[in-house]
Amino acid sequence: MTIEVRLADVSRSIRKKKCYRKTSSKTKRFPPYAAAISFPLQSLYMSCMDVFKGVGTVPSPTDVQKLCSILDGMMAEDVGLSRNLQFFKTRSVVGVTSKVACTTIYQSEKFSLCIFFLPANAVIPLHNHPGMTVFSKLLLGKVHIKAYDLITSNNSDDSTSPSQFKLASLKADGVFTAPCDTSVLYPTSGGNIHAFTAITPCAILDVMGPPYSKKDGRDCSYYRDIPFDTLPYEREVMTGEKSEQYRWLEEIEVPKESEMEGIEYMGPQIIEMSSSKMIR
Ligand SMILES: [Fe+2]
Numbered sequence: 001m002t003i004e005v006r007l008a009d010v011s012r013s014i015r016k017k018k019c020y021r022k023t024s025s026k027t028k029r030f031p032p033y034a035a036a037i038s039f040p041l042q043s044l045y046m047s048c049m050d051v052f053k054g055v056g057t058v059p060s061p062t063d064v065q066k067l068c069s070i071l072d073g074m075m076a077e078d079v080g081l082s083r084n085l086q087f088f089k090t091r092s093v094v095g096v097t098s099k100v101a102c103t104t105i106y107q108s109e110k111f112s113l114c115i116f117f118l119p120a121n122a123v124i125p126l127h128n129h130p131g132m133t134v135f136s137k138l139l140l141g142k143v144h145i146k147a148y149d150l151i152t153s154n155n156s157d158d159s160t161s162p163s164q165f166k167l168a169s170l171k172a173d174g175v176f177t178a179p180c181d182t183s184v185l186y187p188t189s190g191g192n193i194h195a196f197t198a199i200t201p202c203a204i205l206d207v208m209g210p211p212y213s214k215k216d217g218r219d220c221s222y223y224r225d226i227p228f229d230t231l232p233y234e235r236e237v238m239t240g241e242k243s244e245q246y247r248w249l250e251e252i253e254v255p256k257e258s259e260m261e262g263i264e265y266m267g268p269q270i271i272e273m274s275s276s277k278m279i280r
Pocket residue numbers: 127129134194
């Protein structure tokens with residue numbers, strides 16, 4: 001089965017689920033549109049409206065906790081997915097790397113809600129999120145996540161390191177299996193660089209505030225990580241610390257594996273609200 005067929009299966013199944021929910025509204029226990037609403041998803045949207053203030057702002061620790069607590073409780077079904085979809089049952093084929101797909105649930109200038117579908121063995125290469133706060137919630141499957149914080153050296157002598165290499169500290173390097181807690185990347189701590197490698201087919205819900213915007217200088221850059229001992233620079237930064245936690249990150253051309261297929265979101269819809277109408 002090709003990746004296109006499996007993704008079509010995801011889209012069709014979401015569409016079927018939506019239609020089923022509309023049909024079930026004939027019970028008239030709720031307004032006709034209510035059956036198509038996911039209350040956890042609507043709650044996430046409304047909290048994002050409250051939390052993301054726009055470019056240059058970072059959610060407060062309280063707001064981060066608020067979004068994490070909503071995301072931690074979210075299930076695949078809240079965005080119209082199910083582990084019974086053929087996509088999530090498909091086994092990996094040795095030596096075959098399949099393309100990642102992405103669907104956008106909602107996007108504004110302040111934040112976006114997207115789902116990434118990774119077939120087994122698929123990779124989202126090491127990439128950054130300039131000026132963005134990113135919440136990643138694994139909805140289904142098993143994925144390896146690697147995340148780095150960039151190190152800002154106190155050494156003002158820039159001649160000690162080549163400009164194309166950035167020193168980074170490894171913050172996450174492990175396998176996550178759904179259901180699991182939300183992971184967060186912050187723009188101010190240097191920790192907005194990560195990579196995903198699917199061990200089984202998986203779906204990841206990303207909340208990004210603000211979203212990528214090339215025209216506003218928030219384009220995505222890609223990196224490769226290099227063992228720290230490969231380059232003899234900035235060893236003084238490591239004084240008293242374990243060098244094995246550190247890597248050099250080198251920016252690379254957009255890798256072929258970063259190509260994604262866009263698919264239409266057909267899950268439960270969001271009722272858009274202006275911030276002035278939000279219930280506090
Ligand atoms: Fe990312």
